[in-house]
Amino acid sequence: MTPQQKGLVSELNKHKAEVSKLKNSLNDLDKEKESWFNKKDEHYKKIKEFIQKIRGHKANRDALTQEVKQLKQKRDSLNDELTLKSKGLENLKKERKDVAASLDIKESPSSIKKQIEKLEFKIETEPMAFNKEQAVMKKIKELKKLYEDASIIEKADDKINNCLEEIEQKRKEANESHKLVQEKAKQSQELHETILNISAYIDKLKVEEQESFKKFSEFKKQFTETNAQLKEKLREMNNIREQLDKIDTERKEKRRQEQELFLKSKEDAVNEKIKRGEKLTTEDLLVFQKVSK
Numbered sequence: 309m310t311p312q313q314k315g316l317v318s319e320l321n322k323h324k325a326e327v328s329k330l331k332n333s334l335n336d337l338d339k340e341k342e343s344w345f346n347k348k349d350e351h352y353k354k355i356k357e358f359i360q361k362i363r364g365h366k367a368n369r370d371a372l373t374q375e376v377k378q379l380k381q382k383r384d385s386l387n388d389e390l391t392l393k394s395k396g397l398e399n400l401k402k403e404r405k406d407v408a409a410s411l412d413i414k415e416s417p418s419s420i421k422k423q424i425e426k427l428e429f430k431i432e433t434e435p436m437a438f439n440k441e442q443a444v445m446k447k448i449k450e451l452k453k454l455y456e457d458a459s460i461i462e463k464a465d466d467k468i469n470n471c472l473e474e475i476e477q478k479r480k481e482a483n484e485s486h487k488l489v490q491e492k493a494k495q496s497q498e499l500h501e502t503i504l505n506i507s508a509y510i511d512k513l514k515v516e517e518q519e520s521f522k523k524f525s526e527f528k529k530q531f532t533e534t535n536a537q538l539k540e541k542l543r544e545m546n547n548i549r550e551q552l553d554k555i556d557t558e559r560k561e562k563r564r565q566e567q568e569l570f571l572k573s574k575e576d577a578v579n580e581k582i583k584r585g586e587k588l589t590t591e592d593l594l595v596f597q598k599v600s601k
Contacts, residue, residue, distance in 0.1 A: 313555055320548045323541050330538040337531040344524035351517035358510050365503050372496035376489055383485035390478045397471045404464035417458040424451045 427448050431441060581587075 310555070313552060316548050316552050316555075320545060320552070323545045323548065327538060327541045327545065330534055330541060334531065334534050334538060337527055337534055341524060341527040341531050344520050344527060348517055348520035348524055351513050351520060355510055355513050355517065358506050358513070362503055362506050362510075365499050365506070369496050369499040369503065372492050372499065376492045376496060379485055379489045379492060383482055383489055386478055386482035386485055390475060390482055393471060393475045393478060397468065397475060400464065400468045400471055404461060404468060407464060408461055417455055417462045420451055420455045420458050424448055424455060427451070 427444055431444055431448075436444070
């Protein structure tokens with residue numbers, strides 16, 4: 309092996325070691341690159357998933373907000389009706405008081421009615437003098453007039469009681485509406501807070517996605533640069549191999565030519581022997597065989 313070949317072989321081995329090192333580095337960079345790309349992709353999928361959740365929560369929150377608005381309107385309407393009913397109750401109570409004062413009635417209609425029934429029963433069942441019977445009949449007549457007046461008060465009481473029942477019903481409906489407003493408003497607020505928390509988490513994921521993509525880009529750049537270095541080393545190795553192949557081809561050609569010259573000289577020497585009529589040796593015969601091939 310010539311010094312030139314030795315130098316080329318040494319250089320080739322050096323490149324082989326560098327190529328092996330570059331391939332290992334390329335594999336490591338490819339793994340890192342793909343790892344960061346997968347992380348980036350995972351973050352993207354999570355972001356997409358949580359954005360869908362936010363859309364769903366927003367739709368539910370907006371529906372609840374609209375429901376709260378309608379319930380507030382209903383509650384306020386009921387409270388307005390309750391205020392009117394309360395004022396109506398005050399007027400009924402005042403009217404009842406004024407009527408009772410003008411009629412000077414201190415007994416209830418039921419009490420007066422019992423007195424009338426008692427006196428009528430007495431007339432029907434007890435014998436009494438004419439003047440006493442007339443006095444009882446007069447009393448019954450007075451009580452009946454009083455009963456009629458007291459019935460006005462009773463009707464006023466009925467109106468008051470009916471008004472109280474209506475007020476109680478409206479108050480119950482208003483309280484129920486208010487309770488629903490509070491419940492729906494609480495649900496809406498909870499959804500709003502959930503949306504804010506998810507939005508904050510999405511912002512965090514976006515930062516992590518950007519960082520992952522940045523890392524991916526860095527390793528991709530290193531991968532591309534290392535791959536270019538590897539290609540260059542392989543090109544240099546091919547050049548060295550071509551040089552070695554050329555040297556080997558030239559060496560073989562030179563050897564072939566030298567062998568041909570040697571055989572030619574041997575052939576000439578054998579031919580001279582034949583001309584001189586000398587005996588050919590085994591070696592001479594071998595020369596003829598090689599020449600004839």
